[in-house]
Amino acid sequence: MSVGTHPTFENSPPGTVLTSPPDGSAVDRATGAARRVVDALLRTDRGNANLARVAEELNSIAEHLEEHAPAVAERLIDMWNGEGVTRHDPVTGPENALAPPLVLEGLPDGSVRGTVTLTIPYQGPPGHVHGGVSALLLDHVLGVANAWGGKAGMTAQLSTRYHRPTPLFEPLTLTGKLISVDGRKITTAGDIRTADGQVCVSVEGLFVDKSVPRPR
Numbered sequence: 001m002s003v004g005t006h007p008t009f010e011n012s013p014p015g016t017v018l019t020s021p022p023d024g025s026a027v028d029r030a031t032g033a034a035r036r037v038v039d040a041l042l043r044t045d046r047g048n049a050n051l052a053r054v055a056e057e058l059n060s061i062a063e064h065l066e067e068h069a070p071a072v073a074e075r076l077i078d079m080w081n082g083e084g085v086t087r088h089d090p091v092t093g094p095e096n097a098l099a100p101p102l103v104l105e106g107l108p109d110g111s112v113r114g115t116v117t118l119t120i121p122y123q124g125p126p127g128h129v130h131g132g133v134s135a136l137l138l139d140h141v142l143g144v145a146n147a148w149g150g151k152a153g154m155t156a157q158l159s160t161r162y163h164r165p166t167p168l169f170e171p172l173t174l175t176g177k178l179i180s181v182d183g184r185k186i187t188t189a190g191d192i193r194t195a196d197g198q199v200c201v202s203v204e205g206l207f208v209d210k211s212v213p214r215p216r
């Protein structure tokens with residue numbers, strides 16, 4: 001699949017930001033606040049006397065948002081239009097409270113890279129990142145690497161190797177790079193490293209040049 005107007009390493013300068021970093025808009029600020037709430041709910045004292053009030057206030061915020069939500073089909077059109085594509089995914093999306101969010105830039109050798117510090121909502125083993133979260137992040141990093149490499153597709157297989165526990169609360173660098181293209185098959189590799197360069201997780205992905213139709 002062609003990547004349309006998405007930047008590639010052949011037509012864009014090194015350092016091109018390939019995702020949509022939070023831009024200070026009301027929706028990005030609201031989403032940032034929601035991330036804080038999720039994190040704080042996991043950290044706050046279980047005996048906090050105000051949790052009942054917190055539940056009431058959060059439900060009232062959810063009701064307000066739902067009252068103003070258009071039909072899902074209508075939202076999907078928006079999400080898959082223009083910059084919308086990079087604003088809602090669960091890895092880099094500034095509008096998605098599940099996303100850390102990770103910001104990725106393209107490098108001249110065709111790879112993509114981003115640094116993120118994960119906290120308690122992403123925990124698996126105590127003090128460490130959940131393995132499924134690592135796979136999620138890397139799947140998306142490889143997808144963006146494919147687009148930067150000029151050939152996008154859907155994940156057919158993702159082989160994940162967990163070398164050592166991946167720490168929470170410290171910067172992690174994620175990279176991905178398109179390695180080869182064979183007809184419709186795209187092979188892409190990537191990893192997660194600590195600041196001192198230790199590889200925690202490495203992946204190799206097989207992507208197939210195919211997409212589902214975009215809503216319009």
Ligand SMILES: CCCCCCCC/C=C\CCCCCCCC(=O)SCCNC(=O)CCNC(=O)[C@H](O)C(C)(C)COP(=O)(O)OP(=O)(O)OC[C@H]1O[C@@H](n2cnc3c(N)ncnc32)[C@H](O)[C@@H]1OP(=O)(O)O
Binds near residue numbers: 139143144152184
């Ligand atoms: C993606 C949009 C990109 C937009 C571009 C620009 C914007 C960039 C911005 C933002 C980046 C976004 C980044 C997103 C990243 C996340 C990606 C995902 O989460 S994707 C969702 C999860 N994946 C699925 O849901 C697939 C479900 N599976 C399928 O739909 C099919 O099985 C599919 C497409 C994978 C293959 O189906 P067939 O019918 O088209 O093709 P067949 O003939 O089966 O396979 C083609 C070749 O691949 C091999 N193959 C297929 N699956 C394989 C497997 N699991 N293992 C080994 N080989 C496999 C086959 O043996 C065949 O090989 P032989 O040509 O004969 O040599």
